[in-house]
Amino acid sequence: MTDSWANTRVGEVDLHLDPGGSGLRAGLMDALREAVRGGRLAPGTRLPSSRTLAADLGIARNTVATAYAELVAEGWLTARQGSGTRVAARAAPRRAAAVSATAPDPRGRPSYSLLPGTPDLASFPRQEWSRAARRALTAAPNDAFGYGYGEARGRIELRTALAGYLARARGVHASPERIVVCAGFVHGLALLGKVLRARRVREVAVDAYGLPAHRALLAEAGLRTPALALDARGTRTDELAGPGGTGRSGGAGAVLLTPAHQFPLGGALHPERRAAAVDWARATDGLVLEDDYDGEFRFDRQPVGALQGLDPERVVYLGTASKSLAPGLRLAWMVLPERLVGEVAAAKGEVDRVPGTPDQLTLAEFIASGAYDRQVRAMRGRYRRRRDQLAAALADAAPGIRVTGIAAGLHAVVQLPPGTERPTLAAARDQGLALEGLSCFRHPSAPPGPDALVVGYGTPSDSAWAGALEALRRVLPA
């Protein structure tokens, strides 16, 4: 074991890591962010490969690769097949999302975030949640506080509440027996990756636009993630190969989709494509992984039901409390084909027996008491108003700019004139507005797409919303 400091040079920059400090990966990320922020690593600079940098620093390659992937997700770096990892043209500090939305930055300007992916944290129903916790803890049997041997799927109270809710609200074919509670969507996806890999699956097809972190997670499980193109009807399911098919993703054993609300583009998967995805799974013994991250938040009509209802034995439904309540709960759930329940529970096993009982029981009570429905309804109204205000503000400020994505969820896509995404993001950075461009969600193998912003209108608190909108108007291309 060594605790000496690690040093190396990247371009003209001395990277200096204190392994005893905030952690190797965190330290590397901090050092790279600092170098980009201070201009020592100029936009476009090509970074050494993760292998090279890891060898130079004497640390695990995976640490470097993960740091790179997270910095790509945060917008500091970009990764393109064939041209390696480079410093992005701008550096949107995703961390700003966690900062109080009206805290002035060191230069005295307000700092706003319109990054997608986080609900309005100020709206978390603290009182209702505390009350549900009290009721749940009072009613719990003693053994709820035990180790829960043989309960890798999660508490029966929560699985029962979820089965009822999901059947009613999302059209999921659910029963408590086929539900596995997990600590956030990524935990569920990691478990599925493990199980798929153990079943000798080598590829999980993904959309050409999606979260880099999800692709990275599947890659960590040893799975390739070929990209499927997207068009006006959503995912080009015809690119999934049937038996003897000629699609690009000939070997995929599963496909990861966001059928209710494509992330980030915002469309719903066309009914024909929904059917085609299930047909493909049936014909190839494949699996559809349905990421229903914000399916409750449809504004114009009843939410479109879960794809899983079409064939519960071919679709894994994944839901989460991260958008409907708060990511900090680390509460998500999978509804599994019967034949997979045992394997997923075994993969979860004894070490992973999370989340803790109080939070599980509280969510069960929160759902059963109707508080979950009330919260979803209230937030739906709030997010709809924000979306309308966003559209109105943009129509007023920049009549040539279109807002797309169906009337759903917590984010919208703001289409920009060609060539203006980067300058807009640079202007936002200068204004203290955390903003994300569409290009950072593009699959490395996908062709370049349109210039656009992915605007998370759910992110600001109510008090910060007007300021965030105004900041956005200021940075849009004239």
Place this chain on the structure above:
Amino acid sequence: MTDSWANTRVGEVDLHLDPGGSGLRAGLMDALREAVRGGRLAPGTRLPSSRTLAADLGIARNTVATAYAELVAEGWLTARQGSGTRVAARAAPRRAAAVSATAPDPRGRPSYSLLPGTPDLASFPRQEWSRAARRALTAAPNDAFGYGYGEARGRIELRTALAGYLARARGVHASPERIVVCAGFVHGLALLGKVLRARRVREVAVDAYGLPAHRALLAEAGLRTPALALDARGTRTDELAGPGGTGRSGGAGAVLLTPAHQFPLGGALHPERRAAAVDWARATDGLVLEDDYDGEFRFDRQPVGALQGLDPERVVYLGTASKSLAPGLRLAWMVLPERLVGEVAAAKGEVDRVPGTPDQLTLAEFIASGAYDRQVRAMRGRYRRRRDQLAAALADAAPGIRVTGIAAGLHAVVQLPPGTERPTLAAARDQGLALEGLSCFRHPSAPPGPDALVVGYGTPSDSAWAGALEALRRVLPA
């Protein structure tokens, strides 16, 4: 993918698994338990190797190995190096611990549990916990409900509260920066196993008596677990090899100890051995993993301070709320040498960002408000009374039988006359009393030890305690 039923024969028994049922591993465990319970698999029967059985059933070897390991831990099977896995001479259903302690079993007799490892779940302070949850949620900043990027170590509120408590109550050299919150001790041990293995450590020495599940966890991380003998002064630290040493565990890069209260034997590590363990770690660049599972519960005098205080850069301190509050919370913590913090946090990473914020914040408030101290004090008094009652009852019923283990914790060792451990456990099973023998904690490579029971006097609720004691008296050898 297949969902056909799996069948094979073990000895004279047809094993029949429904992969669509309660899960492959659970199904296999059920089938084996049923076969043992029904007498179709007789005591002493040698089971096929996990490789053979996995091949016969067409399932993953790991599934079989894990099922075997859990059944060994539950007492249905035994594993001895050189003689494989066999059906135990008796079958103590550990699951009984989760069953209401006074529920009659199907044959109309009361069912009690004196299995070690679980606190009195009926004493979980539901009201105090609910109140702490309300206060914590009210006071929390909005970003507490967010994703917590960069917070793999856990919420700062909890790490701060723990640092203060551990320094005060356990003499731990703690600061929030070197604390990592995890979802139970096993989660922490799994993370450490991963980090040690990445550092090319190949062996973690363990006590000759300890929890099979902990050895299995280290083995899963690719680490060998050589055994250290125990004597009246605790772990024979001289068996750890120094530089040029001749100890049995020449290659160990770390040692897992329970210095405050050896599990299951119950002794405290002698001061000379404490010093020797730290000296060994310094001389060999090794690491001591200090499992302080019930260090607060010392009855006769002030708890012995944590070993970690001797050298915070050579000892990883592991604590848990599983004994002091409840295992269902899945809340535990590590205090790490500075140089390991980054690696452990990176191993925890983004997927493992558990436990959930409400439970973390609630424990922080529970500690900061003094409720944790009050609960520990109340339970210490209760467990001490139970221990005294146990000793008195046994002195009365079987004057020749000694109760050993220092005056601490939630379990005691009841020494039995040679050759009587198995018959006693068989009698307990017949009486509906879940009971554990000492031999099931013995390391496979350790020599046979004395006959004894490991009695978890913390396990029954107050209302079940007298009945459990009476049941124990009935099954003791005359």
